[in-house]
Structures are given as structure tokens and as C-alpha cells.
Amino acid sequence: NAGVTQTPKFQVLKTGQSMTLQCAQDMNHNSMYWYRQDPGMGLRLIYYSASEGTTDKGEVPNGYNVSRLNKREFSLRLESAAPSQTSVYFCASAQKGGRNSNQPQHFGDGTRLSIL
């Protein structure tokens, strides 16, 4: 019962370094999401993928890129890390239904990323 698996769990980067956060789900879900969690701000959507082969920007996409490698995997890349990207990153997946029948999202354990 792995659910949503994120790697790594912790990472420290220097400003300007690049990094890819990995996410995989084994629930055969269509939709996948990347969020960042900052104190006092809840979770904010960075990018999402409604289905394999498609990706779209969320609320805070600047400084990030994503790849939906296949149905299982959805990676988040920081090309040139900045201190403002210090955060906890969560990946989530959901079995998308039709309008008004979205299924709840299942979250991974998160990646705690610090940019020095």
C-alpha cells in the first residue's frame, strides 16, 4: 500500500543549483499535482497534470518545470534554485471524475527542501 511516494524526503541546495523532485503513485490515478506548503499560507498549487501527457500551471509556477513521464510518475524540477523556494513540497494524485465528482486527492509524505 505505497500510495504516493516522494523522493527525496530532505534536500539542501545552494542557490543556483538544479534539482528534480520525484513522485510516483501506484493507484492508477489519472491526475497528479505538485503543491508547496509554507507557514501561514496553506498549500499552493504549482503545477498539475490532468492526464498522462498533459501538464498545466497552477497558482505559483514560476521557477519550476514538470514532467509527466507516464501515468505513474510526475516530477518537479527547479532549474536554478532560489532561497524563496525553500519549502515543503507535496505531490498528490486523484482519480479524476467528471465535473462535480472529483475524487479526493491522496498526498505523499513531502520533500523538505532548503535553499541556502
Add this chain to the structure above:
Amino acid sequence: AQSVSQHNHHVILSEAASLELGCNYSYGGTVNLFWYVQYPGQHLQLLLKYFSGDPLVKGIKGFEAEFIKSKFSFNLRKPSVQWSDTAEYFCAVTTDSWGKLQFGAGTQVVVTP
């Protein structure tokens, strides 16, 4: 722009006390509503959800929430909390078919023995 507001950032209460957390959203159309809980050091877990039907929904661990459409609210309640309910609670809303969640800022709940 759509938004989700949680009224309290921090709540401290004693075991056996009742809990009510407020959540309001700003969107005039059809919404799907969720409450998630995040225990210390863990990922978010779904407490309950509302899509349609009975506006009073029951979730896990004795939690319930009431959707009041006229007030754009979805408040979370638990009649008697336990120490293990210490966690951060997030209200979230989706308004489109892509399932994108809009989260509130969260409420940190501390239950003292």
C-alpha cells in the same frame, strides 16, 4: 479570484472540549469541499468531503462538517476532542473539473491533556 478563509490560525483547548473550525470560500458556482488533517511530521489525510446531497457530512475520527450554501461556509466540528487530535487542519475547495485544490491557510489545533 477564488479564496478560502479559515478564521482561526491557532486553537488551544482541553481534552473533551468541543471543537469548531470555521471555513468560508468565495465562489458563486458549484463547489466540492474538503477538510484535510496533517499530524505532526506527516502528510495530509482526508477527514471528510462534500460533493452534493446532505449538507451535513460525517468523516473519520468523529469529525463532521456542515455545508451552508447561503453563507459560503463549510465548518468542521467535533463534539469531544482527544489529545491525538493535535494537528493542523486545512479546508480546501475545488471549483473546476480538473480537481485543483484551493487551500485555506490552515488552523493549528493543540489539545492539552
